[in-house]
Amino acid sequence: MFFSNDFHIYGEDTGDTAMFEPTLNSIVHCKRKRYFLVEGVTDQDRGIYQYATGQKESFGKEGTWRDAEDGELQGNPIAQGSVDSTVSFKLEMEPDSENTLYYWIACGENLEEVKNIDSIVRKTGVEQLLLETENYWSAWSNTKNLDLTILPRLCEVC
Numbered sequence: 001m002f003f004s005n006d007f008h009i010y011g012e013d014t015g016d017t018a019m020f021e022p023t024l025n026s027i028v029h030c031k032r033k034r035y036f037l038v039e040g041v042t043d044q045d046r047g048i049y050q051y052a053t054g055q056k057e058s059f060g061k062e063g064t065w066r067d068a069e070d071g072e073l074q075g076n077p078i079a080q081g082s083v084d085s086t087v088s089f090k091l092e093m094e095p096d097s098e099n100t101l102y103y104w105i106a107c108g109e110n111l112e113e114v115k116n117i118d119s120i121v122r123k124t125g126v127e128q129l130l131l132e133t134e135n136y137w138s139a140w141s142n143t144k145n146l147d148l149t150i151l152p153r154l155c156e157v158c
Contacts (some may be wrong), residue, residue, distance in 0.1 A: 024039070036105055040089055052067045052068075136150035
């Protein structure tokens, strides 16, 4: 399974850095005070399998998604300028089976902040965080009794 990341931080496509963070087995994109840590895990407890960082949208470069077309990523650890990244996850599946892959992006103003967020996700677990989020928004949306019948219908079939 492949995921490509192309952030255009601050709305610009130049001056970015994309790098592999070996101590976390993750990819970090950054520019000035914006950091994005890309991570994931399979239900087989496997993290990122392969990665690539590279240049895109300049000098004839198309991006790391092109590297994924053959099913293998080259593992370039850092790129600067107009950059993107692609990560892969390996799932070994039996016929007619189901597997789960969780993919997340931690956002912050510095490297330590995104590392801390990633640590919380790893320690707490993605399923627990999803449950807590569902419970929070369910409680929030049920705080008031809203009468939605006053809204106009958008179509006759609805």
